[in-house]
Amino acid sequence: xxxxxxxxxxxxxxxxxxxxxxxxxxxxxxxxxxxxxxxxxxxxxxxxxxxxxxxxxxxxxxxxxxxxxxxxxxxxxxxxxxxxxxxxxxxxxxxxxxxxxxxxxxxxxxxxxxxxxxxxxxxxxxxxxxxxxxxxxxxxxxxxxxxxxxxxxxxxxxxxxxxxxxxx
Amino acid sequence: xxxxxxxxxxxxxxxxxxxxxxxxxxxxxxxxxxxxxxxxxxxxxxxxxxxxxxxxxxxxxxxxxxxxxxxxxxxxxxxxxxxxxxxxxxxxxxxxxxxxxxxxxxxxxxxxxxxxxxxxxxxxxxxxxxxxxxx
Numbered sequence: 001x002x003x004x005x006x007x008x009x010x011x012x013x014x015x016x017x018x019x020x021x022x023x024x025x026x027x028x029x030x031x032x033x034x035x036x037x038x039x040x041x042x043x044x045x046x047x048x049x050x051x052x053x054x055x056x057x058x059x060x061x062x063x064x065x066x067x068x069x070x071x072x073x074x075x076x077x078x079x080x081x082x083x084x085x086x087x088x089x090x091x092x093x094x095x096x097x098x099x100x101x102x103x104x105x106x107x108x109x110x111x112x113x114x115x116x117x118x119x120x121x122x123x124x125x126x127x128x129x130x131x132x133x134x135x136x137x138x139x140x141x142x143x144x145x146x147x148x149x150x151x152x153x154x155x156x157x158x159x160x161x162x163x164x165x166x167x168x
Numbered sequence: 169x170x171x172x173x174x175x176x177x178x179x180x181x182x183x184x185x186x187x188x189x190x191x192x193x194x195x196x197x198x199x200x201x202x203x204x205x206x207x208x209x210x211x212x213x214x215x216x217x218x219x220x221x222x223x224x225x226x227x228x229x230x231x232x233x234x235x236x237x238x239x240x241x242x243x244x245x246x247x248x249x250x251x252x253x254x255x256x257x258x259x260x261x262x263x264x265x266x267x268x269x270x271x272x273x274x275x276x277x278x279x280x281x282x283x284x285x286x287x288x289x290x291x292x293x294x295x296x297x298x299x300x301x302x303x
Contacts, residue, residue, distance in 0.1 A: 089297060096299035138280050144269035151268045151280045152303035155261070155287035159297035162288045 055146050058137045062150065063103045069123075069130040070094040070105040076123035079116035083164070087123055090160045097153045124164060131157040171229045172270035173220055176279070179263040180217040181234035183256045184210060186241060190252050193243040202246055205292045206253055212289070213260070216282060223275065254293035258301075261286040265302035 070091055077087035095105050134154035141147040187210040196203040224231045241252035264283035268276055287301040 093297065093299040100300065135280055135284070138268065139277055144271070147272075147276060147280075148265050148269040149300070149303060151283050152265055152300035154280070155284050155301045156297065156299045158284045159287050159291060159295075159301060162291055163297050166291065 053142075054140075055142050058141055058146070058150070059101055062134065062137055062153075063098065063101050065130050065133045066094050066098050066101070067103070067106045069126045070098065071107075072119075072123040072126040074105070074107075076116075076120040079119055083120055086160070086164045087120065089163075090123070090127060090157075093156050093160060097156065100149060100153075124161065127157050127161055131161070171224050171227055173224055173267055173275060173279075174229070174232050176260075176263045176267045176282075177217065177220040177224060178232050179260050180213050180220060181232075182238050183213040183260050184217060185234065185238045186252060186256050187213060189240055190243045190249045194246065194249050199246045199249075202250060205289075206249070209253060209257070209289060209293075212285065213256075219278070223278070250293050254290055254295050257286050257290045257293060257295070261290070261302040 073087050073091040073094060077084045077091055091105070098105055131154050134150045134157065138147045138150035138154060141150060187206055191203070191206045191210055194203045194206055221231045241255070242248045243252055261283055264279045264286060267279040268283065271279060283302045287298075290301065291297070
């Protein structure tokens with residue numbers, strides 16, 4: 001790598017990665033999703049195993065984790081606190097990550113009866129839990145591209161957590 | 169080059185060269201935080217280079233060597249220096265991401281840790297949080 005990638009090269013790489021994952025999900029559905037052997041370490045000759053595919057289990061687990069974290073961020077972002085902008089950014093990141101996995105954010109429960117401080121703390125605690133889970137998924141995914149996706153998501157959460165810490 | 173971490177090592181060589189170049193142009197008196205951040209980033213990439221060299225050598229391959237020189241970025245102002253350092257962190261994050269896709273086990277775990285570190289370091293050079301850095 002003699003020089004850093006140009007913005008255009010990064011954009012193409014990003015689009016390719018996202019497009020490949022999106023097509024894989026759209027083409028075969030979540031229950032039978034294939035994360036593609038390209039650049040990965042999975043055996044391309046291996047037969048599809050349907051819902052027993054360990055990567056499908058990981059994707060489903062990641063979506064569930066993201067839904068929980070997204071709901072926590074959504075509830076905290078509605079508390080009107082100064083930290084709400086960071087939480088809205090965090091939630092926007094979750095929404096993009098869920099879209100990559102072919103899912104959508106669920107509606108957040110009302111935070112009216114919850115202390116705002118506790119709600120905000122819970123949202124960031126949930127973010128740290130999600131980050132750990134995504135790192136673990138990245139380590140165990142059979143597909144290399146799926147592992148990369150999980151790791152990138154974990155890195156995005158890490159950035160959000162760090163940005164929040166820097167703003168205090 | 170067959171070991172999947174060889175491209176990352178090549179990237180670390182380039183990162184060290186560029187960070188050393190811009191580090192020599194940042195004013196420690198005028199921009200102490202930027203100077204510290206560039207120095208810290210240089211040391212981290214040097215550590216990554218050393219780790220990769222060992223990993224690749226342990227796998228029975230000869231680690232890729234550094235180029236004699238690399239394309240120098242514009243580094244006349246603090247903004248340019250910050251942008252050059254950010255570009256390095258973004259490009260190495262992409263390399264870590266590619267390494268994650270091409271490895272498994274301990275090598276993948278190494279790349280995952282490196283990606284998270286690089287993503288957070290981007291913030292110190294003016295980067296903003298993204299949903300999926302390194303993808």
